[in-house]
Structures are given as structure tokens and as C-alpha cells.
Amino acid sequence: MxxxxxxxxxxxxxxxxxxxxxxxxxxxxxxxxxxxxxxxxxxxxxxxxxxxxxxxxxxxxxxxxxxxxxxxxxxxxxxxxxxxxxxxxxxxxxxxxRKNAPGDAEMSDALETFDAEGVHVVWNKALSRRTSDPEGAITIARTLLETVCKRILDERAVPYNDTEDLPKLYATTAKALNLAPSQHSEEPIKAILGGAMNLVNGIGTLRNRLSDAHGRGGKLPVRPSPRHASLAVNIAGAVATFLVETHRT
Structure with a gap:
């Protein structure tokens, strides 16, 4: 049976x-x-x-x-x-x-139409993979944010190092867009912007520890579940859209 x-x-x-x-x-x-x-x-x-x-x-x-x-x-x-x-x-x-370069095609879409709609295309593709390939979806979430940050910095002629990790890239991008918590005095705004920065840092940590982008050490490697992927993808999509809309405003 x-x-x-x-x-x-x-x-x-x-x-x-x-x-x-x-x-x-x-x-x-x-x-x-x-x-x-x-x-x-x-x-x-x-x-x-x-x-x-x-x-x-x-x-x-x-x-x-x-x-x-x-x-x-x-x-x-x-x-x-x-x-x-x-x-x-x-x-x-x-x-x-799929694990050789899980985000290449999706990232090319985002670069083709660098606006909120382009980000949403990648966002939806990542969401469609969260069940069948949680690790790949988490990698796409990270790569989406990295791509958006680098594109914004390029367009604003802000220097950065290609080897910088996501938290550093995001911090530089946030400062260039006047989105760094230190650039605001209103506590609610500072709290929201600080929360966004913490979420981005969390995606970097989640991706490094759970996703397919790095080898896992130890005897009991942890594999991400679809709910982990959903969390990472939704956060990345929302933050990436916010960055692009701010950049284009």
C-alpha cells in the first residue's frame, strides 16, 4: 500500500x-x-x-x-x-x-528592468522555489539584495569593494539613500530603518549557515525548510523594493 x-x-x-x-x-x-x-x-x-x-x-x-x-x-x-x-x-x-548558479537568470531579470516591477519578478520566482528548493530560494534572496545594492551604488557613483559582504553593501547603500538610522533623529523612523538593517544582516547569517552557497561543517548540517525560505525571500523582496523605489524617487 x-x-x-x-x-x-x-x-x-x-x-x-x-x-x-x-x-x-x-x-x-x-x-x-x-x-x-x-x-x-x-x-x-x-x-x-x-x-x-x-x-x-x-x-x-x-x-x-x-x-x-x-x-x-x-x-x-x-x-x-x-x-x-x-x-x-x-x-x-x-x-x-540548479545549485551551480541558482540566481543568475533571476538577477538578469532584475537588471533588465531595474525598478520595483523588475524586483517583483525576481521575488515571485524565488517564492516559487521556496518549497521545491529552499536553499536556492535563500541564495536568490541574498543575491537579489546584493544586486540591487551594487546597482544603486554604481548609478550613484559610490565606490565599494566587490568582496564586501551583504551587511556592508547594505550599510553603504542605506547611507547613500539617506536611509541609515544615524541620519535620522525621529525615533520611529530610526527604529524602522534599524530594523531593516537587522533583517538584512539576518538574511546574510541565514544564507551563510543554511543555504547552498557555502559548505556546511559539523556532523549534523541544518537544512532550511520552506518556511525559512519564505521568510528570507519575503524580507529580501520587501527591502529590495524599498531600496529601488527610494533610489528612483
Whole structure:
């Protein structure tokens, strides 16, 4: 009997299991129809992965329907395995390679339209990954803020070092935009601006300790959950939007 608790948590392992179920179904092996239907729904609901699914997975909701197609698509087991393997290649390549540079495409979007709308595009993309790839979402959150800070400093001709960490970059940017707590005397404003600075510092710490950007030491590495990713992404999106809108005002 199918039990969701028996499924792996890792999305790459789930994709591998899904492919294996289809190979079994196509080559006379035992197959788990319930697991296939659950995994299919899981991937269909992931906005960042749905388009990478094989067409036959998106088309056929159960293994009976898939079998009705694959038995005529190829007559031999070897041909069927090849069809399935090649169809899963885009998804597998994406999942296996996503941690090399998780924010590159998203950051190019932000630089293409450097305004609140451009930030929101990246923000939404990061949010769509918070469940399937929490580590990558946290890295995008950090990279979004770094990109926005550097772009603002470039446009305002404020010097900075490329090796500076996020807290330092943010502090320099805040000062350039008159957003540093020390530049204001009203206590409520100082408190809000100081809180924003603390939140940015927190994202840097969260990213360094939990995300995929640095190797983890120790015997029990901590992996981020979707709620960690949601927190980091929402903070980064809100602060980045605030910076861009202030810069453009």
C-alpha cells in the first residue's frame, strides 16, 4: 500500500523515483500507480518544474493511460527506456545543476528592468522555489539584495569593494539613500530603518549557515525548510523594493 511518508524529501530523488516507476510500467516490471499519481501531482503543482516534465507525464494522469501510449510508441523495452530517459533529461539536468548558479537568470531579470516591477519578478520566482528548493530560494534572496545594492551604488557613483559582504553593501547603500538610522533623529523612523538593517544582516547569517552557497561543517548540517525560505525571500523582496523605489524617487 502506498504511503506518502515513504517518499524521499529531496526533489531530485522524487524525480528519479518518478522516472523509475514509468520505466517499470513500460518494461513489464511492477509499478506503483498510487505513487505515480502522487508524484505527478506534486511536480505539476511546482511552477518552476512543471514545464520541464516530460509531455507524457503532463498528459497521462495514471499509469494505465501511460501504458496505452508507450506500448505503441515503441515495441522494445530498450526503446521505451530510451524514450523515457531522454524525456526526463531536461528536468534532471535542471535539478542536478540548479545549485551551480541558482540566481543568475533571476538577477538578469532584475537588471533588465531595474525598478520595483523588475524586483517583483525576481521575488515571485524565488517564492516559487521556496518549497521545491529552499536553499536556492535563500541564495536568490541574498543575491537579489546584493544586486540591487551594487546597482544603486554604481548609478550613484559610490565606490565599494566587490568582496564586501551583504551587511556592508547594505550599510553603504542605506547611507547613500539617506536611509541609515544615524541620519535620522525621529525615533520611529530610526527604529524602522534599524530594523531593516537587522533583517538584512539576518538574511546574510541565514544564507551563510543554511543555504547552498557555502559548505556546511559539523556532523549534523541544518537544512532550511520552506518556511525559512519564505521568510528570507519575503524580507529580501520587501527591502529590495524599498531600496529601488527610494533610489528612483
Amino acid at each position: 502506498f504511503d506518502e511518508a515513504d517518499l524521499p524529501d529531496d526533489v531530485l530523488e522524487r524525480a528519479t523515483m518518478l522516472e523509475g516507476i514509468l520505466v517499470d510500467a513500460a518494461t513489464g516490471g511492477s509499478s506503483d500507480a498510487a505513487a505515480y499519481e502522487f508524484l505527478r501531482r506534486d511536480f505539476i503543482q511546482r511552477d518552476d518544474l512543471k514545464a520541464l516534465l516530460p509531455t507524457f507525464v503532463r498528459s497521462y494522469r495514471n499509469l494505465s493511460a501511460f501504458w496505452g501510449w508507450i506500448k505503441f510508441a515503441a515495441s522494445t523495452y530498450a526503446e521505451r527506456r530510451k524514450i523515457i530517459s531522454e524525456a526526463f533529461t531536461p528536468l534532471m539536468d535542471h535539478l542536478e545543476g
